Amino acid sequence: MSTQALLGLFLLISLPILAFIVLGRRRRAQLPPGPPRHWILGNLLDLIKTDDLLASVDKWQDSYGDIVSLECFGVTVIILNTLECCIDLLERRPSNYSHRPKMPFVRELVGLDKSFGFMDHCEESVRGRRVANLAFKPSALRQYSPALQDNVVILMQDLVNFPQGFEGVLERRNIQLALSLIFGITLDGTNQHYITTTMDCVYKIAGNVLPGSRIVDFLPFLMYLPSWVPFKREAKQLNALVNDAFGTPFEDAKRRMADGGPLSSFVSLILSSEEIQGDINTEDFQEMMKWASGTMFMAAAESTTSTIRIFFKAMARFPQVQARAQEELDRVLGNRLPTMNDRPSLQYLNALLQEVIRWESIVPSGFPRRTDADDTYRGMFIPKGAVILANSRSISRHEHGNGSPDEFEPGRFLKGGGARPVMDYVFGFGKRACPGRFLAEASVWITIVSVLKCFNIVQLEGSGKLPTAHRSGVIQGTTSLECKVIPRDEVHRAMIQSKAAEMEAAQFT
Numbered sequence: 001m002s003t004q005a006l007l008g009l010f011l012l013i014s015l016p017i018l019a020f021i022v023l024g025r026r027r028r029a030q031l032p033p034g035p036p037r038h039w040i041l042g043n044l045l046d047l048i049k050t051d052d053l054l055a056s057v058d059k060w061q062d063s064y065g066d067i068v069s070l071e072c073f074g075v076t077v078i079i080l081n082t083l084e085c086c087i088d089l090l091e092r093r094p095s096n097y098s099h100r101p102k103m104p105f106v107r108e109l110v111g112l113d114k115s116f117g118f119m120d121h122c123e124e125s126v127r128g129r130r131v132a133n134l135a136f137k138p139s140a141l142r143q144y145s146p147a148l149q150d151n152v153v154i155l156m157q158d159l160v161n162f163p164q165g166f167e168g169v170l171e172r173r174n175i176q177l178a179l180s181l182i183f184g185i186t187l188d189g190t191n192q193h194y195i196t197t198t199m200d201c202v203y204k205i206a207g208n209v210l211p212g213s214r215i216v217d218f219l220p221f222l223m224y225l226p227s228w229v230p231f232k233r234e235a236k237q238l239n240a241l242v243n244d245a246f247g248t249p250f251e252d253a254k255r256r257m258a259d260g261g262p263l264s265s266f267v268s269l270i271l272s273s274e275e276i277q278g279d280i281n282t283e284d285f286q287e288m289m290k291w292a293s294g295t296m297f298m299a300a301a302e303s304t305t306s307t308i309r310i311f312f313k314a315m316a317r318f319p320q321v322q323a324r325a326q327e328e329l330d331r332v333l334g335n336r337l338p339t340m341n342d343r344p345s346l347q348y349l350n351a352l353l354q355e356v357i358r359w360e361s362i363v364p365s366g367f368p369r370r371t372d373a374d375d376t377y378r379g380m381f382i383p384k385g386a387v388i389l390a391n392s393r394s395i396s397r398h399e400h401g402n403g404s405p406d407e408f409e410p411g412r413f414l415k416g417g418g419a420r421p422v423m424d425y426v427f428g429f430g431k432r433a434c435p436g437r438f439l440a441e442a443s444v445w446i447t448i449v450s451v452l453k454c455f456n457i458v459q460l461e462g463s464g465k466l467p468t469a470h471r472s473g474v475i476q477g478t479t480s481l482e483c484k485v486i487p488r489d490e491v492h493r494a495m496i497q498s499k500a501a502e503m504e505a506a507q508f509t
């Protein structure tokens, strides 16, 4: 081979490699700053420490600022730490920032790409959101008020009767509420399995959504490994659980409707809605409804329970806040239980709800998004396919923390302030913002005002000195509450009993 041919061959091979290295370096130099990357693993080791992720995210924000980037096997993860960045990108550039990450583990192997919460922004996900909004927009919520109020009376009756097991009581009542609002199903001796299946499913899904939870999310070709590989076996089991947890209650709801059951649930409302034209009985529509109702149910069951648990924890630690809230309740309500109509008259309680939502965010890093095309923002490069996390925890600490973010202080919301209300960012942004927001607000509100009216929440002796255990994953929460719940006095205990008796009598008239 001549020298010229050899030189030609050398250039042919080396130029693309050189271009790849140079462009890769330049691209990396233009990415938002972030922690140092290992030359092969990138930030894999940072990302898989999901238990410490919150602490790490705080450190990265201090060191690198409003936007932080990490990389792993060619996938870029961008963390947006301020409200301004989230609004600029997630709301003002919706066509590029409204997709969900590819997440091959949960979307393809487990099969959650049938759930509109996991789909990209497309006709099918918009269809799911449309039915959800139809049933849970603010003007539709009034119809659920009686169910929300009745549910909290039974919760309080259970708290009086089973004070020791109050954490289990909370979980059970919230699942019951979600089951009845979404499917019109009441828990009885025959269907207790809904409780275990639902929570098992929610926790397993939540633990597999953040980047770093599964290597296959960075290296999608691993999906094609044989079925005996452990993560594929796990995905198969989770797929069976998901099909059961999303599908069974929908079939149950339809059976109950056919038998003349109550017609006030999400499923019955949509299946009998005049606004949904024509195709209700098609297989395609039924399949869409099965997944849409399952999605709303799963999201509702865990999120409200976690939020109410935060409320209990805060009340036990901050008895002065509890006393002030009870003073307002007694002054405004006298000797009666609250109803949804009392919302406008209970200013301090409304502030307390906002503080519960701000103090400990249950979705601290948002639900991940994905970019659809290369983009630039503040001179930095955001590549196509980047996974985007909205650091809602940091935003609520900085926007409304007023220098004391760890204090539970509802009074901060009586003064106003913050670029936008806390409720307008904790539930996400733009086209993918939470469709259950108004239901969540109403349900948590009636629970906290009713419980505070009738009970004292008291910290167990010797507790509260150590940081409480946390569940990691996309939905986070305190795993042990270390408090007890005691009726305030005989008058309040009697109020609960007489309301419960009234409800029972109404069932038979």
Ligand code: HEM
Binding pocket: 116, 117, 118, 129, 295, 296, 297, 299, 300, 301, 303, 304, 307, 362, 363, 366, 367, 368, 369, 426, 427, 428, 429, 430, 431, 432, 433, 434, 435, 436, 437, 439, 440
């Ligand atoms: C305090 C309780 C709740 C909080 C803090 C919360 C928060 C969130 C957040 C941050 C997102 C991601 C939004 C985004 O990508 O920008 C979300 C999505 C979602 N939430 Fe909630 N949520 C709560 C309760 C609920 C309830 C009660 C339901 C159902 C009744 C629900 C249903 C959903 C669904 C279906 C999505 C996915 C929406 C989509 O992908 O288009 N959530 N929620």
